Amino acid sequence: NAGVTQTPKFQVLKTGQSMTLQCAQDMNHNSMYWYRQDPGMGLRLIYYSASEGTTDKGEVPNGYNVSRLNKREFSLRLESAAPSQTSVYFCASSAARIFEQFFGPGTRLTVL
Amino acid sequence: GQQVMQIPQYQHVQEGEDFTTYCNSSTTLSNIQWYKQRPGGHPVFLIQLVKSGEVKKQKRLTFQFGEAKKNSSLHITATQTTDVGTYFCAGANMKTSYDKVIFGPGTSLSVIP
Numbered sequence: 001n002a003g004v005t006q007t008p009k010f011q012v013l014k015t016g017q018s019m020t021l022q023c024a025q026d027m028n029h030n031s032m033y034w035y036r037q038d039p040g041m042g043l044r045l046i047y048y049s050a051s052e053g054t055t056d057k058g059e060v061p062n063g064y065n066v067s068r069l070n071k072r073e074f075s076l077r078l079e080s081a082a083p084s085q086t087s088v089y090f091c092a093s094s095a096a097r098i099f100e101q102f103f104g105p106g107t108r109l110t111v112l
Numbered sequence: 113g114q115q116v117m118q119i120p121q122y123q124h125v126q127e128g129e130d131f132t133t134y135c136n137s138s139t140t141l142s143n144i145q146w147y148k149q150r151p152g153g154h155p156v157f158l159i160q161l162v163k164s165g166e167v168k169k170q171k172r173l174t175f176q177f178g179e180a181k182k183n184s185s186l187h188i189t190a191t192q193t194t195d196v197g198t199y200f201c202a203g204a205n206m207k208t209s210y211d212k213v214i215f216g217p218g219t220s221l222s223v224i225p
Contacts, residue, residue, distance in 0.1 A: 042215045044215070090154060099160070100157045103154040
């Protein structure tokens, strides 16, 4: 079992460029989440998906889009990256919405 | 909206000393979870508390959920260098926001050998 995997691990973008962060889980979980982590601010929810085919906004969705491709995969897209999106991005999954979450290793994104 | 606060933000202790971090929610919680994140790592689930006044122990770690289900604490007895990291609480309120778990900002623990 790989658990939750994320690609890439590191990425540097220029302002205005686009990219997609990939996330996959092999635990047959229904719920998946995208968080960003900034110093002193903990984990802030960007988007989540309670089940395949559904997505909902979290606390900080502006500037991001998501796709729940299937039960395993949940991707996060930055259409036009901005320096304010420099952060560490974590994907997580859980069996249900308010249960234990399993996190991926994270993607460290820098936008210049 | 629901807010979750944690104090202190940082704590430095000598190895062997005790450590406590406190978590407070602006609303009543249905449950609370605690996670630990080692430097450079990702958050790892420690425990979930559901019942009012619940106390759970994991070796040197003691977790409490307040009677009003609005606060929680994590206490570590006789800290070790392996306890270094950031401890997050995360709460959910099923009545007002069933889908969302809100994380606190975390308490960063440093242990001086």
